[in-house]
Amino acid sequence: MTKQDKISEAVVRRLPVYLRYLNELSASDILTVSSQELGARLNLNPAQIRKDLAYFGDFGRKGVGYNVSYLIEKIRQILKLDRPLYVALVGTGNLGRALSNYNTYLKDNMKIVSIFDADPSKVGMVINNLVVQPVEELAQTVKEKNIAIGIITVPAAAAQKVADRFVEAGVRGILNFAPTVLRTPEDVRIHQTDFTADLLSLAYYMNFDSEDTTKGTLEDESLVD
Amino acid sequence: MTKQDKISEAVVRRLPVYLRYLNELSASDILTVSSQELGARLNLNPAQIRKDLAYFGDFGRKGVGYNVSYLIEKIRQILKLDRPLYVALVGTGNLGRALSNYNTYLKDNMKIVSIFDADPSKVGMVINNLVVQPVEELAQTVKEKNIAIGIITVPAAAAQKVADRFVEAGVRGILNFAPTVLRTPEDVRIHQTDFTADLLSLAYYMNFDSEDTTKGTLEDESLVD
DNA sequence: TAGATTGTTAATCGATTAACAATC
DNA sequence: TAGATTGTTAATCGATTAACAATC
Numbered sequence: 001m002t003k004q005d006k007i008s009e010a011v012v013r014r015l016p017v018y019l020r021y022l023n024e025l026s027a028s029d030i031l032t033v034s035s036q037e038l039g040a041r042l043n044l045n046p047a048q049i050r051k052d053l054a055y056f057g058d059f060g061r062k063g064v065g066y067n068v069s070y071l072i073e074k075i076r077q078i079l080k081l082d083r084p085l086y087v088a089l090v091g092t093g094n095l096g097r098a099l100s101n102y103n104t105y106l107k108d109n110m111k112i113v114s115i116f117d118a119d120p121s122k123v124g125m126v127i128n129n130l131v132v133q134p135v136e137e138l139a140q141t142v143k144e145k146n147i148a149i150g151i152i153t154v155p156a157a158a159a160q161k162v163a164d165r166f167v168e169a170g171v172r173g174i175l176n177f178a179p180t181v182l183r184t185p186e187d188v189r190i191h192q193t194d195f196t197a198d199l200l201s202l203a204y205y206m207n208f209d210s211e212d213t214t215k216g217t218l219e220d221e222s223l224v225d
Numbered sequence: 226m227t228k229q230d231k232i233s234e235a236v237v238r239r240l241p242v243y244l245r246y247l248n249e250l251s252a253s254d255i256l257t258v259s260s261q262e263l264g265a266r267l268n269l270n271p272a273q274i275r276k277d278l279a280y281f282g283d284f285g286r287k288g289v290g291y292n293v294s295y296l297i298e299k300i301r302q303i304l305k306l307d308r309p310l311y312v313a314l315v316g317t318g319n320l321g322r323a324l325s326n327y328n329t330y331l332k333d334n335m336k337i338v339s340i341f342d343a344d345p346s347k348v349g350m351v352i353n354n355l356v357v358q359p360v361e362e363l364a365q366t367v368k369e370k371n372i373a374i375g376i377i378t379v380p381a382a383a384a385q386k387v388a389d390r391f392v393e394a395g396v397r398g399i400l401n402f403a404p405t406v407l408r409t410p411e412d413v414r415i416h417q418t419d420f421t422a423d424l425l426s427l428a429y430y431m432n433f434d435s436e437d438t439t440k441g442t443l444e445d446e447s448l449v450d
Numbered sequence: 451t452a453g454a455t456t457g458t459t460a461a462t463c464g465a466t467t468a469a470c471a472a473t474c
Numbered sequence: 475t476a477g478a479t480t481g482t483t484a485a486t487c488g489a490t491t492a493a494c495a496a497t498c
Contacts, residue, residue: 260480
């Protein structure tokens, strides 16, 4: 009973989280899992998990739960990870190198197949078995290698230009790590990994004992279970 | 007219984005900006921006807009970035090193003051003027240096243990880059930077032209038990 | 069977957007 | 003043949660 209405972004964002934990369960030879158990581990409401999955099909068995490996297979199909997906990365700083080595995507058929940098002194370097190419070659390589996704790990000031190159080259999605809001046509999907914002917004929730009430005694009390 | 009700997470998450762009405007000597202009640049609804800001005070002037430097000052106060905030980082892989060098926080009074690693061969290394310490020293250092926030850039398998150490040491917030859902007490705030999920969920939106209509019908049949 | 758990509808909760009086 | 834009209320939209019949 697949209902391909409009699946909300929030739902799609949770699917990889489910997938990741299901893979762990599978590695531990656990065959079946209930929405209750998934929710407990992932801090999610079990009803939400059932509803999320039900958008895509009847994957569970009443009274039993979900078959782990079957659900893995299904989520991989839904996310379109059951077929090769080629990725290009621009920016060979520490972050770019970190991502190049992240092999998580590999087992999901997602593969970084090209790395670029604007800095001539970086071109020719080998990272993760890939020779760094000049960014000028981006468009041609994207087309040749049928690259669908671009990752941007360049400084904020350079990010929009790189995004423009990706769009021009025909990429369908961009994962942007640069701390800036990119402007792109509607049909190119942008996911922003904004850890600067994550970190700064964390500060908001830090209540400093010293200025709130008396002094630091609060903390000692509230810490213990 | 500050109303300190309950500010939603979504609102708090947008404040650093505003701040970032306001800083850019300030650097370009732009003195005033309207919610209209902000929204156009940041892909947000102007009404939303006005509402977000109005939670914290009357920062704008009718008919004029917002004074850029005044708004910067106010947002920094709201986010509690107007005072020093000390951060510790665990994990000296490429990602950890990338973050150590990210100096964005510095100008916001946020400062990484200690770096740890569980691997003895990494201990003693100097990264960004900081000597890498053994993770066993975490609790003591956190207390000594009054560290409020922990950043985790270790492999997923090791992340929970590090989180436990941070919690035990009295940290108030954690930014977790490891692709796993951490379990912590309610009073410790967790922000998850989940770029694996960002990337995998991006795949969902890639519609492959070649299979769009007729070919894909297989999938609908192969569903139930 | 009896107990467990799904899939789904209805109820609730929360966040975004539209609209406009106030006013600079 | 006339035009512009805020702050805020009301309307809309969307997402989460509760509840339960169906059924394994």
